[in-house]
Amino acid sequence: MSKSVVIVGASMGGLRAAEALRNNGFEGQITVIGEEIHAPYNRPPLSKEVLAKEVTHDAVAFKLRTQVEDVIWHLGDPATSVDLETQVVKTNSGKTFEYDGLVIASGLRPRVLNLPNGKLPGRHTVRTLDDAIGLRADLVPGAKVVVAGAGFIGCEVAATARGLGCEVTNVAIDSFPMIRPLGETLAAELQRRHESHGVHFRLGHGIRDLAGTDSFTGVILDDGELLEATVLVEAISSHCNIEWLANTNLDISNGVLTDSALRAITTDGDPVNAVYVVGDLARFANPLFDDEPRRIEHWNIPTETGKRVGAVLSAYLSQADNFAELAALPFTPLPTFWSDQYDMKIQGFGMPGLANRYELVAGELTDELVMAYFRNDILIGVVGIGMTAEVMKYRKQLLST
Amino acid sequence: MITIDVDMDKCQHYGQCVFEAPDIFKLNDNDKLEFVATADDIRRGDVESAVDVCPMQAISIVE
Ligand SMILES: Cc1cc2nc3c(=O)[nH]c(=O)nc-3n(C[C@H](O)[C@H](O)[C@H](O)COP(=O)(O)OP(=O)(O)OC[C@H]3O[C@@H](n4cnc5c(N)ncnc54)[C@H](O)[C@@H]3O)c2cc1C
Ligand code: SF4
Numbered sequence: 433m434s435k436s437v438v439i440v441g442a443s444m445g446g447l448r449a450a451e452a453l454r455n456n457g458f459e460g461q462i463t464v465i466g467e468e469i470h471a472p473y474n475r476p477p478l479s480k481e482v483l484a485k486e487v488t489h490d491a492v493a494f495k496l497r498t499q500v501e502d503v504i505w506h507l508g509d510p511a512t513s514v515d516l517e518t519q520v521v522k523t524n525s526g527k528t529f530e531y532d533g534l535v536i537a538s539g540l541r542p543r544v545l546n547l548p549n550g551k552l553p554g555r556h557t558v559r560t561l562d563d564a565i566g567l568r569a570d571l572v573p574g575a576k577v578v579v580a581g582a583g584f585i586g587c588e589v590a591a592t593a594r595g596l597g598c599e600v601t602n603v604a605i606d607s608f609p610m611i612r613p614l615g616e617t618l619a620a621e622l623q624r625r626h627e628s629h630g631v632h633f634r635l636g637h638g639i640r641d642l643a644g645t646d647s648f649t650g651v652i653l654d655d656g657e658l659l660e661a662t663v664l665v666e667a668i669s670s671h672c673n674i675e676w677l678a679n680t681n682l683d684i685s686n687g688v689l690t691d692s693a694l695r696a697i698t699t700d701g702d703p704v705n706a707v708y709v710v711g712d713l714a715r716f717a718n719p720l721f722d723d724e725p726r727r728i729e730h731w732n733i734p735t736e737t738g739k740r741v742g743a744v745l746s747a748y749l750s751q752a753d754n755f756a757e758l759a760a761l762p763f764t765p766l767p768t769f770w771s772d773q774y775d776m777k778i779q780g781f782g783m784p785g786l787a788n789r790y791e792l793v794a795g796e797l798t799d800e801l802v803m804a805y806f807r808n809d810i811l812i813g814v815v816g817i818g819m820t821a822e823v824m825k826y827r828k829q830l831l832s833t
Numbered sequence: 834m835i836t837i838d839v840d841m842d843k844c845q846h847y848g849q850c851v852f853e854a855p856d857i858f859k860l861n862d863n864d865k866l867e868f869v870a871t872a873d874d875i876r877r878g879d880v881e882s883a884v885d886v887c888p889m890q891a892i893s894i895v896e
Contacts, residue, residue, distance in 0.1 A: 448885070455878075474890055495893065497881070735885050770847060770888050777845060820848050820864045 435460040435749045438521050438529045440511045440676070441537030442466025444474065445711025445734035447494055449535045452742020454499035458749060462503045463529055465521065467510035467538075467673075470561055471496070476731055478564040479588040480772045483571070484595055487564045511538070511676045519706065533745045536677070536688055536696065536709045540670035540729070545580060549641050552648035556665045558585060567665060573597030576661040578651045580639055582609035584771045586667035587622070590631050591773040593665075601632040601659055603639055603651070604668075613769075613785045614815060615805070621797050622773075629774055634659070670729070672713055682707070687715040687727040693744045693759035694737055708745055710737040720764045720830070721783055721812065728767050736765035766831060776817050781827045784813030794822045802826065834871050836895040837880055841866075843891035850883035850892060858883060 437453060439446045442464045450462050473492040477483070482491050509523045514534065521529045542557035544550075556567040567589075571577065575598045579590045582604035590600045602609065608619035609626065623633060634653060643650035643658055651659045674684045681698045683689035688696050688709040694716060695703035709715075711734040715725045740763055747755040771778040784790070787805035795801035800818035804811060804826055811830060816823035837857065846866050850858040857880065858868045872880060877894070884892045 476888065494890070495884075498896075731888065732886065768849070768886075772845070777847070779847060818864075820846065820860060824848065824851075 435532040436530065437462045437533040437535065437745065437749070438531035439464045439535040439537055440514075440521060441535075441539055441673075441711070442468065442470075442505060442507055443472050443537065443539055443711070443734070444494065444731075445539065445713075445738055446535065446537035447472040447496075447500070448735045448738025449537060449708075449710050449741050449745075450500050450503050450738075451497060452739045453746050454742075456742050456746035458742075458746040460532070460749065462500075464503055464505050465509065465511050465523060465529065466505065466507040468560055468562075469508040471505060471507070473561055475559070478561065479558050479585050480592060483558075483564055483568055483589070483592045487561065487568045489561060492561065513676055513679055516680050516682075516704065516707065532706065533749050534707045535741060535745070536707065536713060537711055537734075538673035538676070539712045541673055542666060543669045543671050544666050545639055545668065547639065547641050549644070549648075552642050552644055552646075554648045554663050555642075556663065558589060558665065558667060559670075567663075570663045571596045571598055574599070575663055576659075577601070577663040577665065578603055578639075578659055578661040579665045579667060580604065581667035581669070582606050582633075582635070583612070583667060583669075584610060584769070586665070587626065587773055588771060589665050589667060590626060591629065594629050594631060595774075598663075600630070601634060601661070602626070603634045603637055603653065603659070605636065605638050607635055609633070609635075613780070615784065615787065615790045615803070617790065617792075617797070618801075618803050618815065625774070625776070639664075670712075672727075674713070687713040689725055690714050690716045691759075692716065692761065692763040694741050694763065695744070695759070705748055708741040710734055710741055716763060718764055718767075719762050720766065721786065728765075730767050730769040732768040733765060766827070777820075778815065778817050779820070779823055780813065780815040781823070782811075782813030782830045784815055787812050793826070795819055835874060835877055835880060837868060837870055837872060838893050838895050839866065839868055840889075840891045840893070843889045844887075845889050845891075847888055849886040849888060853882040853886055854879040 472494045514521045577598045579602045611619040638654040641652045642648045696707040715727045717723045717725045784805035790805045793804045802816045802822045805813035814826035848860045
């Protein structure tokens with residue numbers, strides 16, 4: 433009988449895994465189970481150019497290639513459990529799906545603030561298309577918007593909302609926006625640029641509650657300050673969508689731990705040959721940096737992990753002689769990220785967040801620039817604003833160290 | 834032959850495509866994207882990789 437693969441999560445990671453299985457010659461059935469009703473779409477525009485225009489599925493949908501024409505999309509019905517012994521996934525509607533190979537691609541969802549008066553309308557997160565459609569409707573000119581969280585997504589939403597004519601205050605417990613990946617010098621400069629575009633900051637602060645009775649009229653900070661607002665966007669951090677794996681013996685302490693073949697690892701430390709992880713959930717060690725397993729929430733990771741899983745899992749399912757050899761190959765994807773804020777094209781490679789020293793290596797701090805990041809004098813990341821050609825020189829160096 | 838199209842309204846000249854197929858995509862001296870519009874069929878894999886890595890999803894293969 434021909435083998436079958438079940439992929440849980442119908443987003444970028446799930447789609448790339450399906451494509452890669454086909455590209456590696458797997459001919460059995462592929463079923464993708466998705467919680468959202470939408471076919472896979474691209475998330476980054478949801479906080480950027482698409483949020484600034486009209487948010488539609490067409491504007492962000494991934495083009496489905498001919499290789500994946502015969503994939504079965506079971507959408508709008510999340511997986512609720514899996515039995516790794518009998519190899520069966522169960523969904524919310526009670527359907528069951530048997531598999532020979534399982535791909536975990538269920539990603540993240542936003543964490544929301546725990547607010548006593550939190551039931552009032554006007555709260556938003558930005559992860560899904562439906563989230564972005566809802567937020568877009570509230571970003572009308574003159575609207576008073578509070579963005580909680582000063583990571584990339586929070587800062588992008590702040591910039592986009594300013595562009596739409598909203599009044600924007602960013603509240604975050606960090607000392608500078610985007611400080612964790614970028615370091616203080618660049619983060620402080622980016623704060624200055626946001627302020628020059630009219631964004632207000634309340635840094636070093638949390639949100640205690642919402643003010644208002646029927647509709648919300650403001651946000652109350654931890655020091656008691658009341659910020660008048662009718663829209664709150666929460667971009668503070670994320671939860672891993674791993675509840676459906678709760679009854680397994682996989683190591684789900686932070687995402688799903690994997691080996692270099694992206695096989696899920698049990699709490700006893702054994703890789704499971706039939707179970708793989710892609711995208712934001714995969715926690716793997718990257719020999720480009722060190723042997724510490726980490727999850728990487730960047731857009732190139734679903735593609736890189738999807739390709740790797742396609743190659744290894746198809747070899748496993750066809751009982752290829754080279755399976756063990758393939759699975760043992762090192763996996764060294766270069767984390768790649770970018771962010772558009774106002775007219776700035778921010779682009780980064782590597783893990784600048786791990787650096788203990790950084791240096792402006794090209795351009796001017798107040799203009800286009802390249803910042804190189806070092807850990808113990810070894811180049812570990814690079815971030816540029818504009819200056820693509822210069823950034824690429826450092827990217828090349830990162831790949832050769 | 835395959836035909837390649839880049840939506841220049843979407844392209845932000847990030848240059849990710851260049852790594853996948855440097856003979857087809859390149860950034861010129863002004864950091865702007867230039868590309869060759871046709872490629873041999875055997876290059877489909879490389880062009881598909883370029884499609885995959887484009888952050889703006891601006892590249893398509895015209896079927
Ligand atoms: C607004 C926004 C902007 C971003 N911008 C950038 C950027 O500029 N640059 C960058 O590098 N990265 C960016 N990212 C990150 C990037 O989009 C993610 O890294 C990528 O989407 C991860 O893909 P994934 O397939 O692993 O997970 P996801 O895209 O989270 O997909 C997981 C899917 O699984 C579904 N699911 C969850 N639980 C279940 C279940 N039990 N059963 C079935 N399905 C389930 C979910 O509904 C979801 O559709 C951004 C993310 C967001 C949200
Ligand atoms: S990767 Fe996409 S956005 Fe970047 S230069 Fe190529 S086509 Fe343009």
